[in-house]
Amino acid sequence: MTYPDFFDQVEPIELEDPLSNFLGAFEEGLMEITYLDCVKLAGHSCPTVAGAYLMAKKGLAALYGNELPRRGSIRVSLHENEAEGVTGVIGNVIAFIAGANGIGGFKGIGGHFSRNNLLHYDVPMEGEVTLTRTDTNRSVTLSYNPSIIPADPAMQPLMGKSLQGLASAGERKKFGQLWQARVEKILLSAALWDQMITIK
Numbered sequence: 427m428t429y430p431d432f433f434d435q436v437e438p439i440e441l442e443d444p445l446s447n448f449l450g451a452f453e454e455g456l457m458e459i460t461y462l463d464c465v466k467l468a469g470h471s472c473p474t475v476a477g478a479y480l481m482a483k484k485g486l487a488a489l490y491g492n493e494l495p496r497r498g499s500i501r502v503s504l505h506e507n508e509a510e511g512v513t514g515v516i517g518n519v520i521a522f523i524a525g526a527n528g529i530g531g532f533k534g535i536g537g538h539f540s541r542n543n544l545l546h547y548d549v550p551m552e553g554e555v556t557l558t559r560t561d562t563n564r565s566v567t568l569s570y571n572p573s574i575i576p577a578d579p580a581m582q583p584l585m586g587k588s589l590q591g592l593a594s595a596g597e598r599k600k601f602g603q604l605w606q607a608r609v610e611k612i613l614l615s616a617a618l619w620d621q622m623i624t625i626k
Contacts, residue, residue, distance in 0.1 A: 434460075436461035438461075439460075439495075440456070441486075442494040443455045444539060455497075467518065474512040474515050475515065475609075477516070478516040478519035478570075480612070480613070481516075481554075482519070482524065484619065485625065489564060496559075498540075500524040501526060501544045501546070501565075502556075503555070503557075504549060505550070506554070507548050508547040520557075521544075524544070528543070528544075528545045528546075531543070531545070553569045553624070566626065568625050569623070570623050581608075
């Protein structure tokens, strides 16, 4: 499997997953989720997937500090409807990282480890996403704006030609490279994260 090198340069998110410990999937429940994992989940790498990953990373750090985030014990709420724009993509990525599901999620074992009813849309808030610890009820609300890192001007016409079937193989490849170049800047420009992501 071949993919852009920068995927492996993105710092993984480390978590503790009690369910995986109980069922013997990961020793002591210690695990990490990478940007590559999220790309596989979404089926693509884009500014939206990158932003969801960074919001999860920064939100969990704000909630847990030096503790490992406890996967499956985090409620994910989104301001917009699931079908609105890219909201569903953001919800899927953050919920995957947090171990949160909607009504169809895992119901638990003997009253423990349930992950259903932890993902909600259409929730009033002054932001895009709220993460809440179910043990302490502490929460953080985040918003994401990647406009500080603009796309290369050549990308839009190349996208148009590619979608219309008019681009050469070289032009299609160039479009993909320019697309991922912006994603790389978003994910690796840590000095700009505070300008892209606001936390309340």
